[in-house]
Amino acid sequence: MIKKLTPDELSTLLAELKQWQLSEDSNAIHRSFKFADFNEAFGFMTRVAIKAQEMDHHPEWSNVYDKVEITLSTHAAKGLTERDARLARFIDSIT
Amino acid sequence: MIKKLTPDELSTLLAELKQWQLSEDSNAIHRSFKFADFNEAFGFMTRVAIKAQEMDHHPEWSNVYDKVEITLSTHAAKGLTERDARLARFIDSIT
Numbered sequence: 153m154i155k156k157l158t159p160d161e162l163s164t165l166l167a168e169l170k171q172w173q174l175s176e177d178s179n180a181i182h183r184s185f186k187f188a189d190f191n192e193a194f195g196f197m198t199r200v201a202i203k204a205q206e207m208d209h210h211p212e213w214s215n216v217y218d219k220v221e222i223t224l225s226t227h228a229a230k231g232l233t234e235r236d237a238r239l240a241r242f243i244d245s246i247t
Numbered sequence: 248m249i250k251k252l253t254p255d256e257l258s259t260l261l262a263e264l265k266q267w268q269l270s271e272d273s274n275a276i277h278r279s280f281k282f283a284d285f286n287e288a289f290g291f292m293t294r295v296a297i298k299a300q301e302m303d304h305h306p307e308w309s310n311v312y313d314k315v316e317i318t319l320s321t322h323a324a325k326g327l328t329e330r331d332a333r334l335a336r337f338i339d340s341i342t
Contacts, residue, residue, distance in 0.1 A: 190305050194296045201289045210285050214309035 156231040165232070169240050172224075179232060180225035181240060185247060187218045196220065196246065203242050209235040251326040260327070264335050267319075275320035276327060276335060280342060282313045291315065291341065298337050304330040 157165060166174060172181040187193040193215055200222075204210045212223040224240055226233040252260060261269060267276040282288040288310055295317075299305045307318040319335055321328040 190296075190300060194293075194300075198289075198293065201285075205285060205289075210312050212309070212311045214307070216307045217305050 154226060154229050154233045154235060156226075156229045156233055157237075162232060165237050169237070169244065171244065172240055175223075175225075179230065180223050181232065181236060182221070182223045183240075183243070185220040185222070187220070190217050193218050193220050199246055200239075200243055204239060207235065207239060209239055211239065249321060249324050249328045249330060251321075251324045251328055252332075257327060260332050264332070264339065266339065267335055270318075270320075274326040275318050276331060277316070277318045278335075278338070280315040280317070282315070285312050288313050288315050294341055295334075295338055299334060302330065302334060304334055306334065 162174075162178070166172070166181075169181065172183045174181055185193070185196065187196060197213070197215060197220060200211065200213075209226070212225070214221045222243065224236040225231065226235055257269075257273070261267070261276075264276065267278045269276055280288070280291065282291060292308070292310060292315060295306065295308075304321070307320070309316045317338065319331040320326065321330055
């Protein structure tokens with residue numbers, strides 16, 4: 153069973169992931185993305201989808217044309233875990 | 248300039264697209280989808296994305312694991328048009 157990050161671990165993570173915002177309940181992180189057009193936005197989503205499937209850890213996300221909104225959380229842990237950190241780092245590495 | 252469907256055309260369309268729901272302001276249609284897993288859900292989204300790009304008419308949509316929510320509307324016409332009807336028919340044809 154994957155365990156929720158401690159408050160200290162979460163602070164360290166948020167200092168690292170500067171472009172992600174913590175949800176009010178501290179159980180999720182969110183980032184908004186804007187691309188040149190739909191092709192770029194969906195291309196990005198496809199890269200994230202393949203990584204998510206490999207990790208067996210999936211985002212909650214939405215898309216409108218050139219915009220993508222991503223929320224990460226680990227339902228099994230009812231909060232943020234190292235899996236969210238890894239997926240967020242991957243996402244940051246391709247944007 | 249693409250024109251908004253008339254109330255009569257909209258009624259006919261809604262009778263045809265039985266699985267889509269009209270928004271309160273009558274300017275959009277919405278359908279929810281559930282798949283076996285993320286692979287199926289994102290595979291479906293990819294087929295819709297390729298069609299949308301070909302049509303130059305894009306959905307507003309969100310995904311959480313095996314679920315996909317799609318809203319169709321034509322911003323340039325501030326309502327529903329024949330483009331939404333065509334994209335909805337394509338989506339129905341692959342589900």
